Amino acid sequence: MxxxxxxxxxxxxxxxxxxxxxxxxxxxxxxxxxxxxxxxxxxxxxxxxxxxxxxxxxxxxxxxxxxxxxxxxxxxxxxxxxxxxxxxxxxxxxxxxxxxxxxxxxxxxxxxxxxxxxxxxxxxxxxxxxxxxxxxxxxxxxxxxxxxxxxxxxxxxxxxxxxxxxxxxxxxxxxxxxxxxxxxxxxxxxxxxxxxxxxxxxxxxxxxxxxxxxxxxxxxxxxxxxxxxxxxxxxxxxxxxxxxNISVAQFELIEIDCTGLSEWDEFVTHICDHVAETRRHFDGEHLILRLRLTGASPMAWRTLRDEDLILAQTQNVAASIGTLWIDKIEIHLTDAPNDTAHGPIAEISDLINEIDFRPDEKRIHEEVKRLMSKLPPELRGIFGESETQVDSFLQKEMQLGAREILTRLDGSEEL
The missing domain is CATH 3.60.21.10 (Metallo-dependent phosphatases)
Known part of the structure; x- marks a missing residue:
């Protein structure tokens, strides 16, 4: 037996x-x-x-x-x-x-x-x-x-x-x-x-x-x-x-390729359709998605500026389904050539893409350490668990910050 x-x-x-x-x-x-x-x-x-x-x-x-x-x-x-x-x-x-x-x-x-x-x-x-x-x-x-x-x-x-x-x-x-x-x-x-x-x-x-x-x-x-x-x-x-399997909800990270999408409505619709399609192919009780937007698109700048709008749109889709949740959106888009891109803004954009941001200044690290020491213990790993991870986080955020500033300077987009 x-x-x-x-x-x-x-x-x-x-x-x-x-x-x-x-x-x-x-x-x-x-x-x-x-x-x-x-x-x-x-x-x-x-x-x-x-x-x-x-x-x-x-x-x-x-x-x-x-x-x-x-x-x-x-x-x-x-x-x-x-x-x-x-x-x-x-x-x-x-x-x-x-x-x-x-x-x-x-x-x-x-x-x-x-x-x-x-x-x-x-x-x-x-x-x-x-x-x-x-x-x-x-x-x-x-x-x-x-x-x-x-x-x-x-x-x-x-x-x-x-x-x-x-x-x-x-x-x-x-x-x-x-x-x-x-x-x-x-x-x-x-x-x-x-x-x-x-x-x-x-x-x-x-x-x-x-x-x-x-x-x-x-x-x-x-x-x-x-x-x-x-x-x-x-x-x-x-x-x-x-x-x-006895779990109630399942977390999944999905990548959405946005290559070539150049119109805002088309861009948002593409993301929302991908989210809904993912839920249709999942048999579990609840699905919690983190969206990672990838590819080269002229929408890269605007996405950084209007990330909250995309999140709201996808959360509306999730709410209409009822068993779908959006945890967060990660933006990993790169700028694509745009026929309307010209002048000093476009030139600065090209320079940003070429810059290798290296947060090696002692002052920056000291400021980050000071900030982390003020956080509750459970949140102190938010920037990373090692000096290398913190450097990578800062490098990414500095580059995103520079692009966001350019987005707001670019008169070709409606603010």
Missing amino acids: AFKFIHTADIHLDSPLKSLAMRDKGLAELVGNATRTVLSRLIDLCIAEQVHALLIAGDLYDGAQTSMKTARFLAQELERLSAAEIPVFMIRGNHDSLSKITRELVLPKSVHVFGDKASVHEIPLNGHEVAIHGISFRQPHAPDSLLDQFHTPLPGAFNIGMLHTSLGGVVGHDSYAPCSQIDLQKTGFDYWALGHIHKRSVHAGRPTITMPGIPQGRDIGESGAKSVTHVSVSDDGTVDTTER
């Missing part, structure tokens, strides 16, 4: 969405409530699939949350699993290591939360002896590997390891409890239930190593389909993993 379980991580329950809230309160409400909906759908899935266990590999919460509303909601959902006799195994990651909810909330007896010292929990699952090993973060940072703290595999059992880890390192994720695929293979476990990296990945074989990814994206940096992982283990120990 095979046994099966659901493996998930990085739910970030009731995660605050400050950047989205500043841009669009309706969108922030949709995505902010999505984490709760996803947790409820996760419980529904476990019960419908009649799985034998649920594994949550860290970051169930987002920081040191103390909201009793969150606590009550979580307790109610976990009680549903308890009533269905489905045990839950949890570890704490970097985001929920300090959460008072996991430390103080009275959870059903069917929920086992691993402590900050590695331990192993033996349990029969559908007639199979299963040993679940796990360790929680003690503090938000875990710069060293935790593998040497795990117990050795239990003979005669199917051994599962639960670990919140950055593995060998991924762009956009800090290094936590680092280890390699080879390190995990050397442990002799049968399955590794990982968490932390928000993009799904599966390394089949023995052991099967799974990073389920985040089940619900929260911004454009977490674009694409999101899911949890259904794991089925046969009598001979063969592991089969499949995705189960």
